[in-house]
Amino acid sequence: MQPHHDRPLVAWLLVGWCGFVLLPWYAQDDGFFSFAWLNAGLFTDRDYASGLAQGLWLGRVWLLPLLVPLLLPLLALRQGMDPARRANLLVLAGLLGIAWLAIQGLAVNHRGPAAWLAPFVPDRSRQYGMGAGAVLVALSFLFTLTNGLAGRGLVKGDRFVAGSIGLVVAVVGLFVFVPVGMILARAFVPDQFADQFFDARIWGLACTYSTVRCGVAWNSLLLAVLTGLSTTLLGLAFALIATRTPFPFKRSLRVLTVLPIITPPFVIGLAIILLFGRNGTVTQFVATMFGIEPGRWIYGLPGVWFAQTLAFTPIAFLVLIGVVEGVSPSMEEAAQTLRADGWTTFKTVSLPLMRPGLANAFLLGFIESLADFGNPLVLSGDFDVLATEIFFAMVGAQHEPSRAALMALILLAFTLLAFWAQQRWLGRRNYTTVTGKGDSGVPLQLVPGLRYTLYAVTIPWAVLTIALYALILVGGLVEFWGRDYTPTLRHMIAAFGVTTGEHGIVWSGTAWNSFSTTIAIALTAAVPTAAIGLLTAWLLVRQEFGFKRAFEFGTMLSFAIPGTVIGIAYILAFNVPPIEITGTGIILVISFVFRNMPVGVRAGIASMSQLDKSLDEASLTLRASSFTTMRRIVLPLLRPAILAALVYSFVRAMTAISAVVFLVSANYEMATTYILGRVENGEYGIAVAYSSVLILVMLVVIGIFQLLVGQRRLGRRSAVPVAAPVGAAS
Numbered sequence: 001m002q003p004h005h006d007r008p009l010v011a012w013l014l015v016g017w018c019g020f021v022l023l024p025w026y027a028q029d030d031g032f033f034s035f036a037w038l039n040a041g042l043f044t045d046r047d048y049a050s051g052l053a054q055g056l057w058l059g060r061v062w063l064l065p066l067l068v069p070l071l072l073p074l075l076a077l078r079q080g081m082d083p084a085r086r087a088n089l090l091v092l093a094g095l096l097g098i099a100w101l102a103i104q105g106l107a108v109n110h111r112g113p114a115a116w117l118a119p120f121v122p123d124r125s126r127q128y129g130m131g132a133g134a135v136l137v138a139l140s141f142l143f144t145l146t147n148g149l150a151g152r153g154l155v156k157g158d159r160f161v162a163g164s165i166g167l168v169v170a171v172v173g174l175f176v177f178v179p180v181g182m183i184l185a186r187a188f189v190p191d192q193f194a195d196q197f198f199d200a201r202i203w204g205l206a207c208t209y210s211t212v213r214c215g216v217a218w219n220s221l222l223l224a225v226l227t228g229l230s231t232t233l234l235g236l237a238f239a240l241i242a243t244r245t246p247f248p249f250k251r252s253l254r255v256l257t258v259l260p261i262i263t264p265p266f267v268i269g270l271a272i273i274l275l276f277g278r279n280g281t282v283t284q285f286v287a288t289m290f291g292i293e294p295g296r297w298i299y300g301l302p303g304v305w306f307a308q309t310l311a312f313t314p315i316a317f318l319v320l321i322g323v324v325e326g327v328s329p330s331m332e333e334a335a336q337t338l339r340a341d342g343w344t345t346f347k348t349v350s351l352p353l354m355r356p357g358l359a360n361a362f363l364l365g366f367i368e369s370l371a372d373f374g375n376p377l378v379l380s381g382d383f384d385v386l387a388t389e390i391f392f393a394m395v396g397a398q399h400e401p402s403r404a405a406l407m408a409l410i411l412l413a414f415t416l417l418a419f420w421a422q423q424r425w426l427g428r429r430n431y432t433t434v435t436g437k438g439d440s441g442v443p444l445q446l447v448p449g450l451r452y453t454l455y456a457v458t459i460p461w462a463v464l465t466i467a468l469y470a471l472i473l474v475g476g477l478v479e480f481w482g483r484d485y486t487p488t489l490r491h492m493i494a495a496f497g498v499t500t501g502e503h504g505i506v507w508s509g510t511a512w513n514s515f516s517t518t519i520a521i522a523l524t525a526a527v528p529t530a531a532i533g534l535l536t537a538w539l540l541v542r543q544e545f546g547f548k549r550a551f552e553f554g555t556m557l558s559f560a561i562p563g564t565v566i567g568i569a570y571i572l573a574f575n576v577p578p579i580e581i582t583g584t585g586i587i588l589v590i591s592f593v594f595r596n597m598p599v600g601v602r603a604g605i606a607s608m609s610q611l612d613k614s615l616d617e618a619s620l621t622l623r624a625s626s627f628t629t630m631r632r633i634v635l636p637l638l639r640p641a642i643l644a645a646l647v648y649s650f651v652r653a654m655t656a657i658s659a660v661v662f663l664v665s666a667n668y669e670m671a672t673t674y675i676l677g678r679v680e681n682g683e684y685g686i687a688v689a690y691s692s693v694l695i696l697v698m699l700v701v702i703g704i705f706q707l708l709v710g711q712r713r714l715g716r717r718s719a720v721p722v723a724a725p726v727g728a729a730s
Contacts, residue, residue: 006077008159009090009147013073016140020070023133025051025063027580051133059122062104062113066137069097073144087151094145101138105130105578129580142166154545160626161543168536169551174579175594176558179569184409189402196406201389213382217410220370220386223305224414228366230309234461235316235361236354237454239324244446245454255699256462259469261314262651262698264675264691269307269378270684271468272298274481299381307375310465312368316361318648319603322640323357326610332444342447350444356609359422360602364559366418367598370411371562373658386411387562391658394564408565412557419553469695476689491685496693511674511690518671519697521585522653525592529649530642532593533600537641538630540601541608542616552601559598563658566595571662583665591663592653600645607641608634643709647702654698 026047043053055063072093076086107114108127130138146166147159155161196202204215214222238257241247260268275282276298287294297303327350335345373387380388386407393404446454475481476491495511539545540552558566570591575582581590611634619629635642657672664673671694678687 009073009144010077012140012143012147013070016070016137016144019133019136019140020051020066023050023136024048024131025054025133026127027129027131051137059125060108060127061121062108062117062125065100065104066097069093069100069141069144070137072096083151087148090144090148090151092148094141094143094148097141098138098145101134101141102578109577110580127577129577134578142170155543158626161539164535164539165543165545165551168532168539168555171532172554172557172594175590176554179566179573180557180561182573183401183565183569184405192402193406196403199403202407202410216384216386216389216407217414219301219383220411221414223301223308223383223385224366224369224418226305227308227312227369228362228418230305231313231316231365232320232358232361234309234313234458235318235320236324236358237458238313238317239320240446241451241454241458242321243324244444245451246445247455253458253462256465257317258314258647258651258699258702259465259695260311261648262655262695262702263311263469263472264655264657264672264694266374266378266657266676266679267472267688267691268311268468269375270481271471271475272303272307272310272379274471275468276303296381299379300383303379303381304376304383304385307379308369308372310468311372311375312365315364315368315599315648318599318644319361319364319606320354320357322603322607322638322644323354323610325640326607327353329444336444342444343450345444346446346450353610355426357606359426360606363418363422363556364599364602367415367556367559370414371559371658373562373564387564390562391564394568404565408561411561415556415559416553419556423549472688472695473692476685476692479685481684481688488685491689492693495686495690511671511686511693514669514671514674515690515693517585517668518654518694521588521592521668521670522650523701524585525589525596525653526646526650528589529593529596530600530645533597533645533649534604534635534638534641536597536601537604537608538634541605542613542634555601556598558594559596563595563656563660564662566591567659567662570659582663583667585668587663588660588668588670591659592649592656595656595659596649596652599648600641603641603644604638607638611637639709643705646705646709650701650705651698654694 024047028048043049043057046054046058049058051063051066054060055066070093073090075081076089076093105127107117108121108125110126110128112118112126113121143163143166146162149166150157150159150162155165200215202215202217204213205218235257238253242250242254247253274280277283278294278296280298283294286292298306331349331353332345335349336342340348371387373385373391376383376385376388377391390404390407390411393400393407445451474485477487477489478484479486479488493509495509496515497507497509499506499508536555540548545551570587571582574580574587581587615633615637616629619633620626624632655672656670657676660670660672661676664670671690675687675690678684678690
């Protein structure tokens with residue numbers, strides 16, 4: 001083995017030694033990224049010392065065994081070592097390092113050592129959460145292990161692929177499976193399982209002469225299916241209009257489709273009530289014009305379905321826009337050459353090639369509906385769903401964590417069912433449309449009948465969206481939203497006031513602290529969310545390994561569990577060593593990354609399913625590495641998926657509430673918790689004013705993301721021809 005072949009291994013070994021010798025081993029009270037340790041004693045201060053110093057001089061001898069797995073890989077760098085022995089040595093070092101890191105981290109906490117370790121360590125020994133040094137050592141052990149596994153032939157010996165799989169498995173396992181497993185294990189009570197599972201409130205079905213009342217499980221399943229279908233169809237309609245019609249307001253239409261996901265929680269529900277509630281503007285207008293008694297139809301299944309369709313259609317649009325753009329025009333032109341008319345071409349060629357996008361859009365809409373509790377909380381009336389039941393079981397007066405855990409398992413079962421149905425529908429068909437060959441065809445224009453049908457569906461929806469958001473924007477500029485529409489700026493001043501004092505500008509508004517924190521955390525979370533999501537999608541689509549299906553389902557797990565459960569699970573898992581991050585900004589970033597990552601995964605899978613593997617193979621044939629192939633060939637063709645992941649992760653971090661409400665602290669207040677506090681206090685003007693500012697800020701950031709990511713170039717003409725009737729040319 002030549003020295004230059006070992007550069008990645010040498011680099012990770014250096015990372016591990018630097019973490020063990022030169023960086024603080026434990027987390028610092030003044031922040032993970034603080035550099036206060038530079039002014040402290042790196043080898044003498046118990047709070048800031050490195051792992052080596054902690055073990056040698058400060059009594060934490062349980063850290064010294066880590067020297068063994070750090071030294072073992074150095075033997076593998078010797079010239080002439082048998083490749084098999086070298087790989088086995090690296091695997092052994094990685095496993096030993098990871099195992100001892102976990103054992104010592106769990107055996108010694110802030111209260112002291114476990115009983116089996118106590119005789120071997122000094123009295124009153126204790127340790128706290130992992131710091132920068134420990135994190136780097138853990139990464140070094142992980143990539144030493146994957147390097148060795150690649151040497152043993154895993155994934156054809158490709159170290160980048162092996163490392164990528166190891167990284168994704170490690171972080172998903174640590175930040176998804178561990179907290180979820182912990183809350184389920186603590187809350188699950190075996191002797192109560194049967195009674196709780198077969199509770200009539202969950203699975204009951206009661207019929208009367210005029211009504212049918214179902215259990216919360218059936219309600220949730222029905223709502224999820226309806227929302228998945230409606231969001232997928234509407235998302236497809238908007239994607240087709242944006243790419244396959246001469247509609248003159250495409251840019252405005254794109255903005256309108258994104259608006260609902262950049263709206264803070266409860267605001268859409270409140271706006272819907274102000275329009276369609278019993279005393280709503282539209283309801284009163286219809287009642288006056290036609291003499292109809294105002295009803296309460298908006299409370300229940302119709303209202304929640306309507307609100308969820310409005311809120312989650314943008315997710316389907318973000319997934320489908322790249323898929324629709326990726327359909328090869330040459331295939332459509334081939335169908336027309338065989339004398340197929342425009343509708344037949346769309347039905348038999350274009351639409352089937354969009355199946356991966358349709359399946360992924362439905363799955364996301366289905367799961368989002370299951371996990372949503374904000375809209376049902378406002379609009380459900382007597383139509384209870386699992387998400388709200390879990391919320392009240394966890395934080396309500398009843399406080400039944402075992403029942404909440406059981407209902408979370410039911411949500412997981414529904415998700416697994418939808419995942420299986422998606423795989424069955426897609427089958428093993430090939431949906432490749434983007435190859436290495438030239439394709440200068442022009443996307444086929446939709447036939448007039450289909451085009452006008454889509455206009456008839458989407459334009460009224462767009463008008464309704466405009467009305468809702470006009471109401472929201474006005475709400476922050478009037479005295480009392482829904483009652484007194486006298487213009488005023490006092491809500492804006494209360495939230496975002498700026499004055500001057502003795503020392504210059506004073507940010508006097510009460511919202512500035514939460515606003516700056518939210519922007520910083522959302523931007524920080526967006527990039528790793530997109531990166532891990534698209535890397536996972538690339539592994540699932542382009543690589544073959546034994547546990548791929550389980551791996552894929554595992555990446556969707558956090559998306560299927562209500563945010564309330566995730567928030568409490570994170571508190572239980574990460575409130576004590578070895579990972580002690582509760583109350584910090586890091587726990588918010590991590591929760592956003594792994595809560596929103598599935599959208600990047602599904603968008604990446606949908607787009608990558610259209611890319612011919614010959615593109616990758618040609619690059620690898622020219623001796624490019626897998627990393628280079630991904631960076632220079634695959635990523636430029638995934639720009640719609642990258643944009644979808646960045647936009648979704650950013651705006652959901654800005655607007656999330658269910659998990660955040662448990663994870664915020666005095667130092668890290670988020671915008672949504674601030675808004676929730678104002679709503680609870682009846683200060684709707686300030687809440688809506690803040691929401692309006694957030695919407696405008698998110699629109700600007702989305703525009704910046706669009707400019708940074710750009711558009712993919714497929715070598716196709718952009719003009720959209722008018723489809724001539726078959727035989728017209730003759």
